[in-house]
Amino acid sequence: MKVKFWGVRGSVPSAIKGISIRNKIKKILTLAKPSDLLDENSIENFINSLPFSLTHTFGGNTTCLEIRTEKNELIIIDAGTGIRELGNVLLKEGYKEGKGECHILFTHTHWDHIQGLPFFAPFYIKGNVFHIHGISENIENRLRYQHNFEHFPVPFDKMEATKIFHQHKEGEIFRIYDLTITSKGMKHPGGSYSYKIKENEKTIIFGSDAEFRLDSMNNLEPFIDYFRDADILIFDTQYTFEEQLTKIDWGHSSAAVATDLSLKANVKNLVMFHHDPAYSDEILDEVYLRAIRYKDMLDPENQSNLKIHIAYEGMELFV
Ligand SMILES: [Zn+2]
Numbered sequence: 556m557k558v559k560f561w562g563v564r565g566s567v568p569s570a571i572k573g574i575s576i577r578n579k580i581k582k583i584l585t586l587a588k589p590s591d592l593l594d595e596n597s598i599e600n601f602i603n604s605l606p607f608s609l610t611h612t613f614g615g616n617t618t619c620l621e622i623r624t625e626k627n628e629l630i631i632i633d634a635g636t637g638i639r640e641l642g643n644v645l646l647k648e649g650y651k652e653g654k655g656e657c658h659i660l661f662t663h664t665h666w667d668h669i670q671g672l673p674f675f676a677p678f679y680i681k682g683n684v685f686h687i688h689g690i691s692e693n694i695e696n697r698l699r700y701q702h703n704f705e706h707f708p709v710p711f712d713k714m715e716a717t718k719i720f721h722q723h724k725e726g727e728i729f730r731i732y733d734l735t736i737t738s739k740g741m742k743h744p745g746g747s748y749s750y751k752i753k754e755n756e757k758t759i760i761f762g763s764d765a766e767f768r769l770d771s772m773n774n775l776e777p778f779i780d781y782f783r784d785a786d787i788l789i790f791d792t793q794y795t796f797e798e799q800l801t802k803i804d805w806g807h808s809s810a811a812v813a814t815d816l817s818l819k820a821n822v823k824n825l826v827m828f829h830h831d832p833a834y835s836d837e838i839l840d841e842v843y844l845r846a847i848r849y850k851d852m853l854d855p856e857n858q859s860n861l862k863i864h865i866a867y868e869g870m871e872l873f874v
């Protein structure tokens with residue numbers, strides 16, 4: 556399977572500011588030595604030596620993931636603003652002609668997980684077929700509500716693709732293509748559901764939005780069992796450890812909790828996800844380094860083989 560990240564921010568989209576780009580350029584120029592600028596090769600090497608936050612941005616779109624099966628079949632998780640750009644790419648894959656068909660899984664219907672749907676071009680094209688899966692009750696009504704004329708000019712049914720709704724129960728096992736999918740409810744205001752997707756003994760778990768607190772870490776066995784041996788666990792790490800102590804019941808977790816859980820559950824790849832909209836690229840670089848240091852402290856010999864990643868727009872992982 557492949558997973559590609561189209562939106563990695565939590566709560567609200569957060570576009571990068573011009574001043575941030577200016578500051579990046581200034582820092583880069585300050586770091587450059589004459590020998591770094593001799594020719595294209597030395598410039599390329601210099602750029603490659605810089606921290607991620609100086610040469611990239613993590614991205615400002617809210618939650619949307621593309622999962623591809625071995626046969627390149629498509630599953631989308633959530634329709635935050637990241638789905639708009641995914642939709643534009645799908646137009647080149649038959650969706651412009653109304654020949655596309657895929658599945659969308661919804662974890663829950665907070666705005667940051669549905670607000671891209673009205674801007675998802677393939678939804679407007681007759682002939683495309685979308686299977687929409689949810690565990691939150693009345694998933695169809697929740698999505699329709701976003702298109703009430705008080706909120707959006709185009710009614711839901713004016714988006715002419717065929718939408719087939721599949722209402723599931725928590726923990727129910729269902730099949731899509733050759734995948735086996737199940738789910739688990741997460742602690743989150745209004746409820747949120749994690750999906751576990753399995754193909755040929757490889758497992759991807761999407762586990763955002765979810766609040767795990769250090770003071771309730773003694774009741775984690777059911778979650779550790781659920782996460783056990785995952786090849787990829789995409790997890791809510793919106794807050795720093797210090798912030799999490801003050802933002803109780805806001806519905807999110809930290810990288811420290813995610814690392815503890817991943818080590819206990821023998822997860823192979825942990826992906827930090829649902830970045831706080833207030834965090835700059837530089838802060839996210841630091842949050843990532845702290846997560847790596849924390850993991851190295853708990854597992855100095857790397858016996859776990861746990862690898863920690865931090866999600867950015869465009870990132871792809873394969874299992
Ligand atoms: Zn969210």
Ligand SMILES: [Zn+2]
Nearest residue numbers: 665743747764
């Ligand atoms: Zn949420």
